[in-house]
Amino acid sequence: MNTGIKQINAVNDSPKSPTSASAIEVAQLTKKYGEFTAVDQLSLTVPTGRIFGFLGPNGAGKSTTIGCMTGLLEPTAGGVTLLGHPFSANSVDLKRRIGVMPEGLALFDQLRAHEFLSFQARMFGLSESVTRERVTELLTVFDIAKTGTKPLAEFSTGMRKKVAFAAAVIHAPKLLFLDEPFESIDPSTVAMLKVWLRRFASQGGTVFMTSHVLETVERICDEVAIIHAGKLAWQSPLSDDAELSSNGKRFSNLEEVFLSIVGRSEKTLDWL
Amino acid sequence: MAQNLRLLWLLVRLRYKLLWAQARTSAGKAAIFFALYLIGALTFALVALGGVSSGVLAAHSGHPLVATRAILASLFATGLTVSLMMGIGPSAAFSDPVLRRYPLSARWRFVAQHLVGILDPVWIFISATLLGLCAGFQIMGIRSILASLPTALAFLVASYLCCATMIVLVRRALQFSLGPLLLMVGSVLLVLAVIALTSSRLSGIQLWRYLEKLVSITPAIAAAGVLTADNGVNELFSATLLLAWVFISAVALRMVQRLEPASSLDRAVDLEQESPYDVIARLFPRTVQPLVAKSLRYHLRCNRVRYSLLMTGPLLLFINYMGRHAGSDPVNLLLSFMFIAGFFSTLVMSVNFFGWDGAGVRRYPLLPVSLPVVLRANSLASILLGALGALLTLVIAVAAAHLPVTARLLLVLLLDALAGLLFFHAIALWIAVLSPRRADFNTMMGNVVSLPAKLVLIFGMVPVMVVNSGLGISLEKYSEQWKWMGLGALLSGGVYAFSSALVGPVLTRRREKLVEQVAGAVSN
Numbered sequence: 001m002n003t004g005i006k007q008i009n010a011v012n013d014s015p016k017s018p019t020s021a022s023a024i025e026v027a028q029l030t031k032k033y034g035e036f037t038a039v040d041q042l043s044l045t046v047p048t049g050r051i052f053g054f055l056g057p058n059g060a061g062k063s064t065t066i067g068c069m070t071g072l073l074e075p076t077a078g079g080v081t082l083l084g085h086p087f088s089a090n091s092v093d094l095k096r097r098i099g100v101m102p103e104g105l106a107l108f109d110q111l112r113a114h115e116f117l118s119f120q121a122r123m124f125g126l127s128e129s130v131t132r133e134r135v136t137e138l139l140t141v142f143d144i145a146k147t148g149t150k151p152l153a154e155f156s157t158g159m160r161k162k163v164a165f166a167a168a169v170i171h172a173p174k175l176l177f178l179d180e181p182f183e184s185i186d187p188s189t190v191a192m193l194k195v196w197l198r199r200f201a202s203q204g205g206t207v208f209m210t211s212h213v214l215e216t217v218e219r220i221c222d223e224v225a226i227i228h229a230g231k232l233a234w235q236s237p238l239s240d241d242a243e244l245s246s247n248g249k250r251f252s253n254l255e256e257v258f259l260s261i262v263g264r265s266e267k268t269l270d271w272l
Numbered sequence: 273m274a275q276n277l278r279l280l281w282l283l284v285r286l287r288y289k290l291l292w293a294q295a296r297t298s299a300g301k302a303a304i305f306f307a308l309y310l311i312g313a314l315t316f317a318l319v320a321l322g323g324v325s326s327g328v329l330a331a332h333s334g335h336p337l338v339a340t341r342a343i344l345a346s347l348f349a350t351g352l353t354v355s356l357m358m359g360i361g362p363s364a365a366f367s368d369p370v371l372r373r374y375p376l377s378a379r380w381r382f383v384a385q386h387l388v389g390i391l392d393p394v395w396i397f398i399s400a401t402l403l404g405l406c407a408g409f410q411i412m413g414i415r416s417i418l419a420s421l422p423t424a425l426a427f428l429v430a431s432y433l434c435c436a437t438m439i440v441l442v443r444r445a446l447q448f449s450l451g452p453l454l455l456m457v458g459s460v461l462l463v464l465a466v467i468a469l470t471s472s473r474l475s476g477i478q479l480w481r482y483l484e485k486l487v488s489i490t491p492a493i494a495a496a497g498v499l500t501a502d503n504g505v506n507e508l509f510s511a512t513l514l515l516a517w518v519f520i521s522a523v524a525l526r527m528v529q530r531l532e533p534a535s536s537l538d539r540a541v542d543l544e545q546e547s548p549y550d551v552i553a554r555l556f557p558r559t560v561q562p563l564v565a566k567s568l569r570y571h572l573r574c575n576r577v578r579y580s581l582l583m584t585g586p587l588l589l590f591i592n593y594m595g596r597h598a599g600s601d602p603v604n605l606l607l608s609f610m611f612i613a614g615f616f617s618t619l620v621m622s623v624n625f626f627g628w629d630g631a632g633v634r635r636y637p638l639l640p641v642s643l644p645v646v647l648r649a650n651s652l653a654s655i656l657l658g659a660l661g662a663l664l665t666l667v668i669a670v671a672a673a674h675l676p677v678t679a680r681l682l683l684v685l686l687l688d689a690l691a692g693l694l695f696f697h698a699i700a701l702w703i704a705v706l707s708p709r710r711a712d713f714n715t716m717m718g719n720v721v722s723l724p725a726k727l728v729l730i731f732g733m734v735p736v737m738v739v740n741s742g743l744g745i746s747l748e749k750y751s752e753q754w755k756w757m758g759l760g761a762l763l764s765g766g767v768y769a770f771s772s773a774l775v776g777p778v779l780t781r782r783r784e785k786l787v788e789q790v791a792g793a794v795s796n
Contacts, residue, residue: 033793070637070638071638072787073784074784089783096640100638102635104631105631106632106635106638106791108629108635110569110573110574111566111569115547115569122561123563123640124640125640153713
């Protein structure tokens, strides 16, 4: 049985390896809540084998977009194609090939960590023996094997995130959607996850992730898009030789691009 | 000090703002209706009993002590019952972990918590009644209002503290894995003791004397003793007893609040050992096995379900006993109860499957199954446990009913239980989809099911009693009518199958709405 630790040692921070086929195609995606348009005619394409960063300020429409791409929400208009197949909330077979770490993590709080992971594995069709093997491996590698009968409700935020990540990958999906995967997790685990994700992408997997930690995004992602007020505001590859520019201006890092699009808040609190 | 008091005032206001926010929901409207009813009843008590009547009783019977004891005891019972049932009063006061976010020391947090609790509506109403009682005494010349008020205040505080202590004790007990079972054993013993006592050859007067001795040291009796004392020694004794109640209750409350909640062991789990939940789930199709196992875990880890499962038997004993004394036919009574017994066991879960998942409800649309399959898996788990509850109840029923046990009687009761189980679970499917509400595993008291679910429970037994009476099913005739029971079970099965098929598309259509109702909207 391979342990996650062995895998990490075996894999270097491998080079980015884009391929031509698309893992995700979003066409004119629109999601409205009554009169409010959360996502407005968003179109983007994510090639297979890429780690795609989807950025935006709070309330920009990131989680709504992921919700529409994973079956949680029904788009008002537009379409989503995943792994070459049209996707809808009823695409049961397609769902088996994707892993999702959703906003809020969506854990069943009264289950123990091993019960939750076993549930997830069995739901995605893993056999009992493979389920047991992978659950043991994931619990060990995330250092949550000794949580005993403690329900997930009593886990810390970081531990909950580890469980949610483990649940997203336990069935070895081809496409991963991760909503803010690195926030609240300790640095050593973040480093491990980065290596995992790079290895996953180098082997043909695709990652679509949101994050507010721009330095991490810059370091790990092959391509980045910024959504602002429900609309796609910017999209660019992040290879070493790619230039970061927006509206004819050149920028030295992702944070500058982000602030130029979203705007910088100059408000100060005199009393603080 | 001034800052602490200001903070306490802000917390009391916050509690009322939260009450108002709750009142704007549909369940809140039902609570308002109940509260208005309560106000009416208490106003009546205030006028009829609290003031004038007690004076009249005192003047005419010469026993003001008895009347005052009855009033105060009923006020205490009202405070406890309403706090437990409606989730207000001590059970709604801000918990210590919540108050830790404010700059208050442990002592001030304790004060804040219980100031908020005692200023909740139910205790305000009780205060008003006490005030009326004091006014009544003043009017009738028994005792001046100024002399009565300190006693009334001490009684109020003692009653509140006793209620709060009991509620905290029950909550703490339920946090331990064996807690519900111990509570259940206590409840059963109490029920049996009451039944045995009332069935014994003691006359009413003798029984009353026993009870009087038992309750003579309670806050209500002590307060009544102060308010109606005819000599200084009695007054001093009762006043000391009342103050002792205040002091001991406060200390007891502080102590039980400090009890450590049940902690999970920090140890590894043996994954090689298969869980009984997974073994039981194998009874079902492969695609729903993980869902059924998860649902069984949720059912049996929910203290409310555990409590209902365990309480069905004692409740049956009670209804049986009361019905017999009221002259009801024992078979009709049993049939009516068995019809709802299976559903009663798991009611809180089966009418609100998704509500108990909280934010976890967002995971279902991500799974490679349709949402109606999830609903059906939950319902199957609920039916399985309900059937188990019904069978246990049947054993108690047959043992307690003192009926000639025949195979025909057992068949009739089983068919009846099956019919009820399927019929109510069919309704529960619709309630779970159309009226979900977020439920909290950690609270034992207060509202948890929606208004439609309450109506189903309240009126659940009525139709079957009517039908039984209409069919003339009684001890003499039940064996002739068993075929009707079979037909009823078949019809209920049909209703369940039909509902199960029809509710699927409805659930799929309102999927987003349901997730939003339970887990809140996606943050964008």
